[in-house]
Amino acid sequence: MDTYVIRQVSVFSENRPGRLAAIARALQDEKINILAFSIAEADGFGVVRALVDRPDRAFERLGSLGFNVAFTDVIAVKMRDEPGGLYEIARILGDAQINIEYSYAYSGKEAAIIILRVDDVQSAIQVLLERGAGIMESSAFQ
Amino acid sequence: MLMEDGCICGRAKKIARITGRSDDMLVIRGINVFPSQIEHVLLQIPEVGSQFMVYVDRINHLDEMTIDVEINREYFSGELADLSRIQKKVVKELRDTLELRTTVRLVEPGTLPRFEGKAKRVIDRRNGL
Numbered sequence: 001m002d003t004y005v006i007r008q009v010s011v012f013s014e015n016r017p018g019r020l021a022a023i024a025r026a027l028q029d030e031k032i033n034i035l036a037f038s039i040a041e042a043d044g045f046g047v048v049r050a051l052v053d054r055p056d057r058a059f060e061r062l063g064s065l066g067f068n069v070a071f072t073d074v075i076a077v078k079m080r081d082e083p084g085g086l087y088e089i090a091r092i093l094g095d096a097q098i099n100i101e102y103s104y105a106y107s108g109k110e111a112a113i114i115i116l117r118v119d120d121v122q123s124a125i126q127v128l129l130e131r132g133a134g135i136m137e138s139s140a141f142q
Numbered sequence: 143m144l145m146e147d148g149c150i151c152g153r154a155k156k157i158a159r160i161t162g163r164s165d166d167m168l169v170i171r172g173i174n175v176f177p178s179q180i181e182h183v184l185l186q187i188p189e190v191g192s193q194f195m196v197y198v199d200r201i202n203h204l205d206e207m208t209i210d211v212e213i214n215r216e217y218f219s220g221e222l223a224d225l226s227r228i229q230k231k232v233v234k235e236l237r238d239t240l241e242l243r244t245t246v247r248l249v250e251p252g253t254l255p256r257f258e259g260k261a262k263r264v265i266d267r268r269n270g271l
Contacts, residue, residue: 010220012213014249040222043229044247047222066252068213070220101223 004125005073006138007055008115011048012068015041023048023062030054030061035141036076036115038104049104051076051115051141074117075124076141078134079105081112089114089133096127166264168198170205173242177263180209183239189217189228193254200268208245209236215251 013019020039027034027050037050052058055071062069079085086105093100098118105114113136118124128135149156168175177196184192191212199206211232213225225248232246257263 008220012218012225012248012250014247014253042222042226045225045249047220047225066250068215068218068251070218072220101221 003137003139004075004135005121006051006076006115006136006141008072008074008117009050009052009055009058009062010070010072011050011062013046013048015044015046020048022065023067026061026065026067027052027058030057032058032061036104036106036113040102053142055142072117073121074115075121075128076113076115076136077128078136079112079114081107085112086114089128092127092131092133093118093124096123098124098127168196168207168264168266170198170207170242173240175207175240175242177261179239180236183235184211184232187228187232187235189214190232190248191251191254193256194263195254196264198264198266198268205268206245207242208247210247210249210254212251212254213248 011023013023024034033053035051035053037048040047040049049072050058051074059069059071077089079089090100093116098120101117101119103114103116105112107113111134116124125135146155148154166177168177180194180196181192184190184194191214193212195210197208197210199208209232213228217228218225229246229248233244236242236244236246
């Protein structure tokens with residue numbers, strides 16, 4: 001099961017100019033590639049979420065620069081890149097009463113990928129495998 | 143601030159201008175607030191540091207107090223929801239102690255100024271009194 005769990009790097013950031021640039025610069029300096037990424041914002045602060053090729057190095061580097069960093073377990077699922085692709089995946093989780101806390105997606109050359117943070121990671125992996133969804137192994141990213 | 147040279151009327155030193163209180167007490171919407179009270183509240187909350195900065199503004203004729211606090215490194219879970227919970231907790235604890243509604247901003251650890259000697263944690267941006 002753990003082969004499907006991807007470690008997302010979550011970084012606490014104040015909501016002010018230059019913070020994302022500082023994070024991106026740090027990753028560039030370590031030659032870390034960002035595979036997927038999103039920003040969530042709340043009242044005056046935000047969390048930058050990223051899937052990177054070398055999460056441990058990213059964690060270390062950002063931490064040494066004073067950033068507050070944590071790992072979050074997420075899963076990535078391949079979707080058909082056509083109408084209804086998202087519905088297929090969302091329906092599987094909905095039917096299984098698994099809640100999606102947040103999600104972000106990208107549409108690549110080969111397929112569309114959705115990254116999911118769910119309340120019950122193990123059950124989500126199990127039900128997605130049972131229903132034949134294209135859940136991706138973490139080694140595809142990291 | 144004292145007139146060091148003495149007053150021209152011949153009396154000795156005289157107060158030229160009152161620049162502030164020595165104990166930093168603030169009056170916010172008629173309620174007395176001591177920065178030490180804020181520090182005391184923050185020390186009770188492990189999720190945030192004890193450093194803080196207070197900004198006081200007058201918005202639409204009302205005093206508004208904004209407090210910056212640092213998130214404690216160990217309590218960052220990576221989840222936005224947990225951060226919002228911490229922010230609300232600080233607002234609530236401050237309200238219970240100060241009996242004032244405040245705005246709390248969470249800032250990155252280690253970014254607030256550290257003071258040696260007398261701390262200058264209050265920035266009063268209200269114009270005049």
